[in-house]
Amino acid sequence: MSKTLSKIGEFGLIDRLKKQIGRSSSVVKGIGDDTAVVPLSSQKYLLLTADMLVEGVHFTTKMPARAIGHKALACSISDIAAMGGIAKYALVSLGVPPSCPVHMILSIYQGMNALAKKFNVSIVGGDTVKNGKIIINVTLIGEVNKNELICRKGASRGDSIFVTGPLGRSLSSGWHARFTPRMAQSQFLVRHYKPSAMIDISDGLAADLGHILDESRVGAILDGPLIPRRPKARLNNALYDGEDFELLFTVSPLQARKLKRSAAHKFTFFCIGEIVDRKKGLQLRVSDGTLTTIHKKGYTHF
């Protein structure tokens, strides 16, 4: 009779919540996006994002405690970077077993704090409660100039698709626990190339590109051989593994030409495909040039 969460999945739940809660007119982007956008001043928006990490799901206690803290904050900074914004304040809620050694908690915070300092984020508060396993919720508050806000919606037919680094095998390589959020690349891009749409890859390339395609009402062709991969990663790893935390963005043909030409700048951007008509869906071009439709499904939390 009664549906369980595992049956409708994370996105099924989000859809239902979106309908139930609605959106007040003052909210620019609400439930459904990784980051909410609300008014701040005449020139700026406030960006709000939350990430909850659970022991055994997003990290294990075999990982160095500093890496757990690093990851918890880095995920949220990545969300803010994906909107073209900068991060400012963090609230950290920690659920933790009473038997947990204090030095472990302090090390988690050390990992968070070291990253916070690097990105000018102030950890200003939070909550601490007891829970059977370690659970960390980071809420990050950032801001963005109104004319620099980039969303999932905005990609147009003919735009080129880029990614900021190699994909796949993030979990098995340990990348997920040591990555640097692509804030510098994001700031560079919004100032010089104004992407038409952007997202960070957390659920996997296919799934996160899927979010851009759905919201922009377009399709895409990915060029398999052009997708950069981590060592030992196969194409399927790059498409579906998730937790790469690279930026995935689209730019107009004109900006794409400029971006490809300017080998002089300090970042590497990989052109991996093209936005096409919506009815083409998501297709993959393999090395012999043939096209196959691929599914957008990636990591889901249930």
Place this chain on the structure above:
Amino acid sequence: MSKTLSKIGEFGLIDRLKKQIGRSSSVVKGIGDDTAVVPLSSQKYLLLTADMLVEGVHFTTKMPARAIGHKALACSISDIAAMGGIAKYALVSLGVPPSCPVHMILSIYQGMNALAKKFNVSIVGGDTVKNGKIIINVTLIGEVNKNELICRKGASRGDSIFVTGPLGRSLSSGWHARFTPRMAQSQFLVRHYKPSAMIDISDGLAADLGHILDESRVGAILDGPLIPRRPKARLNNALYDGEDFELLFTVSPLQARKLKRSAAHKFTFFCIGEIVDRKKGLQLRVSDGTLTTIHKKGYTHF
């Protein structure tokens, strides 16, 4: 060798974190307060607060799901009210077992959403992950006019101590799951009586008054017979139970006289004691007039 969290307790941990993380100069109030205060505009501060509620600790699944949602948001609105501010945006992170019925999650959100609407709060996002038990983290973003910000620090010798309603037995009476955050009282007070210090009672009257005394570097005498209590609550319940979510505040002698005289206004405020010199600590006056020193300890999470 290695200390556990249960040994140093929540406040021991917060002290260590405060030292480790420090506070950037732009942050007005950071770690250690229930609510962080950061700059927003020339006239306003941004208020940031997070509350994490765990199944079996802060609620049980025997409670109506709507009440769980109500409580999760109400706690945070109460934190914002205690600073003299108003609540604006909420992010809700939910950890939940995959076997959880969808209607239960939707009911939790219904409880939250009904309260959000009443207080003009927009639920703008969050995260959903799997966890063995239900865990809810609400981050609430509010704002306050700079000249209306009220902190724990600020009580002076001679100030009167007030509370907005009866205390004790919040858990056993079910009050903790249906209370209305005292936002209206807070707004009334900051506009007309400018309290010198304020906090909401979550850890218990003695503990939360203790926070005001510590930060204001003063002592207090509580008038036992004047402390309003819930039905069947004893004095000890009123002092130590916690989760009353009434506002506890201090006002100057002049404002106290005005507040006691104006029986005409729509709220009830109970005068329960007086701020005294710091070296007197926290004392309780019982019905025969004798004074005893009482401890400030209240509910701690470990």
